Amino acid sequence: MAGEKLKPRDPDWETKVRASFARQTFMDTIGARLSAVSPGRCEIELPFRRDLCQQHGFLHGGVVTAIAANAGGYAAFTLMPPATSVVGIEYKLNLFASPKGERVVARGRVVRPGKTLYVVEAEVEAESGGERRAIGRMLATMMCVEGIPEVGQEVRP
Amino acid sequence: MAGEKLKPRDPDWETKVRASFARQTFMDTIGARLSAVSPGRCEIELPFRRDLCQQHGFLHGGVVTAIAANAGGYAAFTLMPPATSVVGIEYKLNLFASPKGERVVARGRVVRPGKTLYVVEAEVEAESGGERRAIGRMLATMMCVEGIPEVGQEVRP
Amino acid sequence: MAGEKLKPRDPDWETKVRASFARQTFMDTIGARLSAVSPGRCEIELPFRRDLCQQHGFLHGGVVTAIAANAGGYAAFTLMPPATSVVGIEYKLNLFASPKGERVVARGRVVRPGKTLYVVEAEVEAESGGERRAIGRMLATMMCVEGIPEVGQEVRP
């Protein structure tokens, strides 16, 4: 999308992204936080925790997928019109190094904003002792949906 | 793999799969359990919990990915030789219906057992009021690795 | 989809699938043919040809993708309503053995028929000296679209 402008169609894009993220109980459960958001981009970070691991003591691939999918999904949500919601259609993650260290960061980006389908990507890095190392890459499809209220929201007319 | 025999090369395949699953702290954190395992197959189930959700109150896609990847990964692990370990190389999940209901079950299966790479698939169903509904499908690549000790294991010589 | 009925919504499903396939000049260029079609399923076969190969003398992965995507896409098209068309949204192919032998066959199947999005899978086999060998697996998303005329068709009102 180099050079293309990604213009939000909802003036409240930041508020709605942060509110939606806050409704994700799973993010709270694993201790992830939305560390940055701008039109077409979103960053989520997760401090390492011993209770989120797979058998080798690295962060579980499902945990990495969760933050990468959210980084991509909320990057897309920044560009969606008012009174819509974002859902993931499919995710593909390549995990090429061990998710270990002090924290993992996923940076999502909209590759292609469509009318209903948004193609997104996310890169995932692990930080350890001040050093960053790329550990994963996601390519995924998000969908803009209407009429599915988020938790605590009224059903939209 | 219709008609092909999937023979474990490790007589202790079931013990090692269960022990490895038990080392995954993340499975304990989300309350998932390994409900069935046989050569080339593995099933994992997860009761619904309110603290594992995304913004609409459905199970988070990362949680679904976690149990699907484990179902596929441990299906592959049943066929791997002694003194090896399984790691996920890449996962692709299509999530085509909402992960809601009383529980979600992922059934993994080895599509192709290779020398180091195993192609696996998993189907995911949600159960609600006694009814099962397909909600997702995974196609993924697992790798058989040596020399990466699991938590609490000695480094293998 | 075990046990679920896949009912075509277009009585002319077979005619339209065969007509659409016949409009694909690329299938003619590579010598592929639609060898079987039924509601929710489609099979495409391709005799080996020396001018369709990659550097090792095996069929090119793009050729395998083409017939697998068509097998899945036309499996989906059998279930789509009249006056619509099928387009591929995303394909993921695992190619785990060499596409060589006398011919390659892709068998596509609808995993989930949605309103606009269809999740499909395809398995690919190579036949050599009377023996079949699985060589690939695809998981893909197809979309039902309106208003895109196929070659030689009038724009639908």
Add this chain to the structure above:
Amino acid sequence: MAGEKLKPRDPDWETKVRASFARQTFMDTIGARLSAVSPGRCEIELPFRRDLCQQHGFLHGGVVTAIAANAGGYAAFTLMPPATSVVGIEYKLNLFASPKGERVVARGRVVRPGKTLYVVEAEVEAESGGERRAIGRMLATMMCVEGIPEVGQEVRP
């Protein structure tokens, strides 16, 4: 890979990439050419041809996959050691706009060079009347293999 150096381990990287590409009869059949190659990167272009199309008169998704997979695969091959060969393990392509216009260009890039597995990505653009439009994105896994001679090569000892 921003900032990381991608150093070829084979001084003849360019010669071997071009020779391998030239052995792909399928590239000749569809009229694709290798338009640029540098360490960790490769670009392939394909002029539009009426005999490479799907039912709407756009380039077939399998053709787009072929050039994207080659762009990614040969990007990886630039970094592989002497006396090895590259094979595709799995490809995932999102095709988000119609492959039409005068030509299509795929630009591949190594995301992660591993010991045997290379994660690559490719972006695909269509050019029409001097304008470029992004139409697809691939995320794929390539493998470095030994002992598989390319067409016309001796088996390596």
